[in-house]
Amino acid sequence: MPGTLKNYYEILGVPRSATTDQIRTAYRKLLLKFHPDKNVGDTYFEEWSKKINEAFEVLKDPEARAEYDLVYDDARAASKQTATVNKNDPGNTPPVETTHPLSIDATIQKLAPVYVSAKQAYIKSARNVEAIENRLKMKRMNAAIHFLLGGVMILAILVWVALTNKNLFQAVSSPDPPVADRATIIPLPALVKREATMAGNQTGFETVDLWLKVVTTKAYFFEQPEGAVLDDKFLSKGNKVHAIKKAGNYYFSVFQSAVNNSYKIEGWVKAADVEILAQ
Incomplete structure (x- = not known):
């Protein structure tokens, strides 16, 4: 097509005399x-x-290049001849667009480095912004991890303190029960057992050596079997006493607190309020 043939030499930026290696x-x-x-x-x-690919495919082949040069020269000559005729003939209206396509390619090629530089600057800026965003994201992630680790560490410390001070927390959180409710039984001295045996032989009471467990809500102590209650003294359910004498349905029992050595109860308890523990 005369006048519209592309200048492959201009596209590749080489002179028409360029060798195949230069192309x-x-x-x-x-x-x-x-x-x-x-x-x-x-x-x-x-x-x-x-x-660029189109120009190279033509110019790399000597035969195709020679044919292209011939066609290009003819097209350029025809274009110049048409322009001369139009200029000499006043009746011919000049074309609206007189710029040759080859000059358009040349202009684009001149502007290409500017566009490429701007494009590369944009890409570099975009990468810098992306890098900044990644760093901020990493900082936020590290802060969240540190916060989580700190919370876990504080929780572990609280659990450790709770486990190592379990008795202290229980004492603070719950009111003190009566001494009889939280006391444990300690074995009676051998002297007390001997005295009980002697008293049993003298009075006719049956001598025993039993451990009893309270099975009712309250087990009261009496002065004598079927006698008066000893100043409302009692043990709550679950406590254990040591019985050394028995008279009918009553046991003479001794309770000694291991928590408070000064707290001791002696008296008769009903057999219905206790049960004998295995020896």
């Missing part, structure tokens, strides 16, 4: 700069990549 070198340099894989989605780079 190949120029092609490789331009392809590295305009390859669409480096600028995905940019139509400008895609179009220039197509033009």
